[in-house]
Amino acid sequence: MERGYVATSVDDIVGRVQVARGTFYLYFPDKRALLAALVDGFFERISLAIRSIDLSPQAAPPLVQLRDNLERLCDLALGEPKLMKILLYDVPGLDAELDAKLRQFYAALRIYLEESLEEGQRIGLVRSGDRALMVALGIGALKEIFLTAASDTNAPRTATEITDEILRFFSSGLLARAEPE
Amino acid sequence: MERGYVATSVDDIVGRVQVARGTFYLYFPDKRALLAALVDGFFERISLAIRSIDLSPQAAPPLVQLRDNLERLCDLALGEPKLMKILLYDVPGLDAELDAKLRQFYAALRIYLEESLEEGQRIGLVRSGDRALMVALGIGALKEIFLTAASDTNAPRTATEITDEILRFFSSGLLARAEPE
Amino acid sequence: MERGYVATSVDDIVGRVQVARGTFYLYFPDKRALLAALVDGFFERISLAIRSIDLSPQAAPPLVQLRDNLERLCDLALGEPKLMKILLYDVPGLDAELDAKLRQFYAALRIYLEESLEEGQRIGLVRSGDRALMVALGIGALKEIFLTAASDTNAPRTATEITDEILRFFSSGLLARAEPE
Amino acid sequence: MERGYVATSVDDIVGRVQVARGTFYLYFPDKRALLAALVDGFFERISLAIRSIDLSPQAAPPLVQLRDNLERLCDLALGEPKLMKILLYDVPGLDAELDAKLRQFYAALRIYLEESLEEGQRIGLVRSGDRALMVALGIGALKEIFLTAASDTNAPRTATEITDEILRFFSSGLLARAEPE
DNA sequence: TATGAATGAGTATTCATTCAT
DNA sequence: CATGAATGAATACTCATTCAT
Numbered sequence: 001m002e003r004g005y006v007a008t009s010v011d012d013i014v015g016r017v018q019v020a021r022g023t024f025y026l027y028f029p030d031k032r033a034l035l036a037a038l039v040d041g042f043f044e045r046i047s048l049a050i051r052s053i054d055l056s057p058q059a060a061p062p063l064v065q066l067r068d069n070l071e072r073l074c075d076l077a078l079g080e081p082k083l084m085k086i087l088l089y090d091v092p093g094l095d096a097e098l099d100a101k102l103r104q105f106y107a108a109l110r111i112y113l114e115e116s117l118e119e120g121q122r123i124g125l126v127r128s129g130d131r132a133l134m135v136a137l138g139i140g141a142l143k144e145i146f147l148t149a150a151s152d153t154n155a156p157r158t159a160t161e162i163t164d165e166i167l168r169f170f171s172s173g174l175l176a177r178a179e180p181e
Numbered sequence: 182m183e184r185g186y187v188a189t190s191v192d193d194i195v196g197r198v199q200v201a202r203g204t205f206y207l208y209f210p211d212k213r214a215l216l217a218a219l220v221d222g223f224f225e226r227i228s229l230a231i232r233s234i235d236l237s238p239q240a241a242p243p244l245v246q247l248r249d250n251l252e253r254l255c256d257l258a259l260g261e262p263k264l265m266k267i268l269l270y271d272v273p274g275l276d277a278e279l280d281a282k283l284r285q286f287y288a289a290l291r292i293y294l295e296e297s298l299e300e301g302q303r304i305g306l307v308r309s310g311d312r313a314l315m316v317a318l319g320i321g322a323l324k325e326i327f328l329t330a331a332s333d334t335n336a337p338r339t340a341t342e343i344t345d346e347i348l349r350f351f352s353s354g355l356l357a358r359a360e361p362e
Numbered sequence: 363m364e365r366g367y368v369a370t371s372v373d374d375i376v377g378r379v380q381v382a383r384g385t386f387y388l389y390f391p392d393k394r395a396l397l398a399a400l401v402d403g404f405f406e407r408i409s410l411a412i413r414s415i416d417l418s419p420q421a422a423p424p425l426v427q428l429r430d431n432l433e434r435l436c437d438l439a440l441g442e443p444k445l446m447k448i449l450l451y452d453v454p455g456l457d458a459e460l461d462a463k464l465r466q467f468y469a470a471l472r473i474y475l476e477e478s479l480e481e482g483q484r485i486g487l488v489r490s491g492d493r494a495l496m497v498a499l500g501i502g503a504l505k506e507i508f509l510t511a512a513s514d515t516n517a518p519r520t521a522t523e524i525t526d527e528i529l530r531f532f533s534s535g536l537l538a539r540a541e542p543e
Numbered sequence: 544m545e546r547g548y549v550a551t552s553v554d555d556i557v558g559r560v561q562v563a564r565g566t567f568y569l570y571f572p573d574k575r576a577l578l579a580a581l582v583d584g585f586f587e588r589i590s591l592a593i594r595s596i597d598l599s600p601q602a603a604p605p606l607v608q609l610r611d612n613l614e615r616l617c618d619l620a621l622g623e624p625k626l627m628k629i630l631l632y633d634v635p636g637l638d639a640e641l642d643a644k645l646r647q648f649y650a651a652l653r654i655y656l657e658e659s660l661e662e663g664q665r666i667g668l669v670r671s672g673d674r675a676l677m678v679a680l681g682i683g684a685l686k687e688i689f690l691t692a693a694s695d696t697n698a699p700r701t702a703t704e705i706t707d708e709i710l711r712f713f714s715s716g717l718l719a720r721a722e723p724e
Numbered sequence: 725t726a727t728g729a730a731t732g733a734g735t736a737t738t739c740a741t742t743c744a745t
Numbered sequence: 746c747a748t749g750a751a752t753g754a755a756t757a758c759t760c761a762t763t764c765a766t
Contacts, residue, residue, distance in 0.1 A: 004274055006187055009735060020752040022739080031736065063356075090274030093185055093267075117355075127357045133338065133346040134355055136329040137322040144321020145314060157314065165314040173354040174298075174315055176308045190760060201727040203763080212761060366636055368549055371739060382748040384742080393740060425718075448636075455547050455633030479717075489719045495700065495708040496717055498691040499684040506683020507676060519676065527676040535716040536660075536677055538670045552756060563731040568758065 001082045005035055005094055032095055039091060039098065042083050043105050049073050053116070055123065062125055063167075070166050073146065074159035081150035088147045110135050141169060182263040186216055186275055213276055220272060220279065223264050224286050230254050234297070236304065243306055244348075251347050254327065255340035262331035269328045291316050322350060363444040367397055367456055394457055401453060401460065404445050405467050411435050415478070417485065424487055425529075432528050435508065436521035443512035450509045472497050503531060544625045548578055548637055575638055582634060582641065585626050586648050592616050596659070598666065605668055606710075613709050616689065617702035624693035631690045653678050684712060 003012070010031050014024050028034045049072035053065045060068075077084045091098055113135045120126030149162055157165075184193070191212050195205050209215045230253035234246045241249075258265045272279055294316045301307030307315075330343055338346075365374070372393050376386050390396045411434035415427045422430075439446045453460055475497045482488030511524055546555070553574050557567050571577045592615035596608045603611075620627045634641055656678045663669030692705055700708075 004276070006275070007277075010737085011735080021737085022753065023751055025737065026750070086274075092273065093271030094187070094274070095185075096188075120356075124357055126355060127349075127353060129349060129355075130338070130342065130346050132336065133326060133329075133343065134350065136326045137347065137350045138355060140321040140323070140325020140328075141318040142321070144324065145317045147321075148314075148317040155313065157311070161311065162314065165311050166318065168308075168310055168354075169315065169318045170354045171356040172308060173349075173351045174307060174310075174319055175301075175352040176305055191762085192760075202729090202761095203727055204725080206762070207725070366638075368637070369639075372741085373739075383740095383750090384748055385746080387741070388746070452636030454635065455629075455637070456549070457547070458550075482718075486719055488717060489711075489715060491711055491717075492700070492704065492708050494698065495688060495691075495705065496712065498688045499709065499712045500717055502687020502690075503680040503684040506686065507679045509683075510676075510679040517675065519673070523673065524676065527673050528680065530670075530672060530716075531677065531680045532716045533718045534670060535711075535713045536669060536672075536681055537663075537714040538667055553758080554756075564757095565732065565759080566730055569729070574757065 001086060004090055005086075032097065035086075035091065035094075036098060036101065038083065039087060039101060042080070042087055043101075045076060045080075046073070049076055055119075062120075066170075067163060067167055070142075071159055071163045073142070074149065074162050074166075077146035077150050078159055084146055084150035088143050088150075106139070109139070113138070138170065142166065182267060185271055186267075213278060216267075216272070216275075217279060217282065219264065220268060220282060223261070223268055224282075226257060226261075227254070230257055236300075243301075247351075248344060248348060251323075252340055252344045254323070255330065255343050255347075258327035258331050259340055265327055265331035269324050269331075287320070290320070294319070319351065323347070363448060366452055367448075394459060397448075397453070397456075398460060398463065400445065401449060401463060404442070404449055405463075407438060407442075408435070411438055417481075424482075428532075429525060429529060432504075433521055433525045435504070436511065436524045439508035439512050440521055446508055446512035450505050450512075468501070471501070475500070500532065504528070544629060547633055548629075575640065578629075578634065578637075579641060579644065581626065582630060582644060585623070585630055586644075588619060588623075589616070592619055598662075605663075609713075610706060610710055613685075614702055614706045616685070617692065617705045617709075620689035620693050621702055627689055627693035631686050631693075649682070652682070656681070681713065685709065 010024055014021050050069055053062050092102060114131045117126050117131045117134060121128060191205055195202050231250055234243050273283060295312045298307050298312045298315060302309060326343060372386055376383050412431055415424050454464060476493045479488050479493045479496060483490060507524060553567055557564050593612055596605050635645060657674045660669050660674045660677060664671060688705060
């Protein structure tokens with residue numbers, strides 16, 4: 001988290017945790033395995049935070065469920081800022097194996113979101129458009145705001161503030177609505 | 182571009198360019214300096230693609246100018262996919278010095294965009310909201326879509342298609358407009 | 363026996379025997395001590411197989427006694443091929459301490475055999491010649507044939523066949539007897 | 544040569560030769576490669592010392608040619624005692640790859656010698672017998688005497704003395720000829 | 725300008741050994 | 746007697762960098 005994965009030696013790690021060099025390899029086969037474990041664990045928590053939207057009548061309104069999802073992700077980002085930064089900023093491009101892990105996660109996420117968008121379009125909740133691009137735009141917006149939230153220390157926002165702003169962004173974009181004449 | 186910065190040795194580089202090892206150091210003080218030069222050059226081109234929106238009456242409508250900006254960026258992403266991927270995916274988290282360079286660029290960009298948003302809000306082009314968060318959301322959306330455009334080879338979109346989708350996203354978000362009763 | 367001494371870790375050993383790592387050190391002070399014990403035990407069995415030739419009138423003819431000695435060694439080599447291979451092929455050059463053990467054993471053997479040759483020469487059983495060299499030649503021939511017998515699996519010979527061939531070698535060499543004119 | 548291959552670190556090697564650690568890897572891909580190169584080179588020299596026996600009438604008598612072969616091998620053993628010791632004593636059992644190299648060399652040598660014995664038997668120069676075992680006995684005798692010659696420093700023999708003794712061994716064995724009645 | 729042989733600091737990894745339980 | 750978690754010294758190997766030619 002401090003020096004980045006490459007610049008951090010196994011010596012640094014065991015030095016910090018006050019364990020012997022060999023002990024590290026008792027728990028991780030590799031230096032990379034430590035990071036992989038971190039990433040896996042964090043992906044797991046992210047997956048748990050995302051819940052499918054229940055469209056049955058007795059369920060909460062879809063927008064409320066969407067908001068809950070976003071708020072859970074915000075909480076995660078604000079609660080684990082360092083992990084968030086590692087995942088979104090450091091890990092990409094580090095290593096072929098880790099990259100594969102990322103690709104796999106995002107591919108699954110994209111498929112899931114594209115299907116969700118399709119469903120949303122069918123029931124009139126989501127506007128029409130190129131779903132693949134819409135998903136990319138949406139994921140990008142979320143990644144960046146979570147990274148900002150996790151990194152920004154001087155003007156922190158609450159999870160609620162961030163969630164509100166995301167929802168406004170998703171529902172209205174950035175531009176002002178053209179006044180109907 | 183092929184193996185990533187860390188996994189690429191100076192040997193690999195000079196081998197590819199058919200130069201002697203020492204020659205590299207005649208042109209770059211460092212291994213990192215090569216990447217820094219690449220990054221600098223690309224930042225330069227990005228900066229040139231972004232032009233301030235001219236609000237004077239004789240200028241083109243602001244939305245058209247915004248569209249032109251986005252299209253120039255799209256062209257860049259589609260024209261230099263490898264550099265784009267390096268910049269957006271590989272470089273972050275690689276190295277303290279390069280990170281500083283990135284931070285500096287994005288900080289300047291954010292300030293510029295926040296001021297633009299403020300101006301936009303004043304003249305009614307941009308909706309109200311937390312400008313810092315809006316900028317983060319917007320930058321994130323752009324980064325991701327450019328990265329996708331640069332990496333995605335199986336279902337490529339044209340610069341126009343991407344630009345259209347970005348503009349719709351910025352002007353209306355993702356959700357359907359609630360029907361006025 | 364499978365991977366060689368160096369490539370075999372204490373982990374491999376205790377894993378195979380289903381004992382805990384610490385238990386090994388309850389019985390052997392060292393990793394090397396295990397091999398040393400193996401070597402010692404095998405040297406012991408070799409020593410038991412070699413019996414001094416009794417020249418008294420009531421004893422069996424010397425050549426028969428020699429044959430019995432060789433046959434006992436053959437039986438050992440064929441009965442413990444893995445140990446034989448370790449002793450003759452793997453152990454030499456492994457480790458200073460084990461080398462010393464080997465040197466000691468062979469030095470004693472050489473002295474014993476040189477004395478035996480001397481006695482043999484005196485009573486006309488052994489031809490004249492440089493006894494030290496003769497012993498070396500004889501020991502080498504035996505080592506190699508026992509190693510071959512222990513390793514060769516595709517065309518195995520019986521102890522009797524090998525013993526016969528050794529005796530012919532010791533009594534006539536390899537070349538045909540020059541015809542007396 | 545001093546501490547054995549395993550106990551000798553690359554540091555020891557470069558320290559002795561006064562070269563930097565990296566320089567070693569400029570010339571050898573591996574620590575093992577150094578030993579492999581040594582072994583290869585020595586095998587080459589051994590192969591050159593062994594010349595096929597020319598049975599044509601104008602050639603020297605076969606026994607003289609055999610003697611020349613043995614003497615060349617003796618010269619090699621006495622001239623490169625350290626290499627000889629490494630090859631015959633240290634290398635076997637060290638490493639799977641080197642073992643394969645040894646096996647290959649000896650397999651070829653055995654085939655060559657068995658064919659030579661067969662030829663020798665046909666023309667009445669070599670006595671009858673199990674050729675595979677005869678070759679093993681002969682090779683073993685040579686290995687040991689060359690190793691002894693290379694290692695023994697306190698009572699050194701000349702190449703001629705050793706060659707003489709080998710020839711006597713090959714032509715008459717060790718035992719005295721039984722007196723014809 | 726260009727070369728490429730030499731450098732040596734730096735690092736991941738292994739594995740024999742110990743010792744508290 | 747037995748365990749196995751913890752240890753840390755030891756070592757092969759890499760690679761960015763230098764510099765004499």
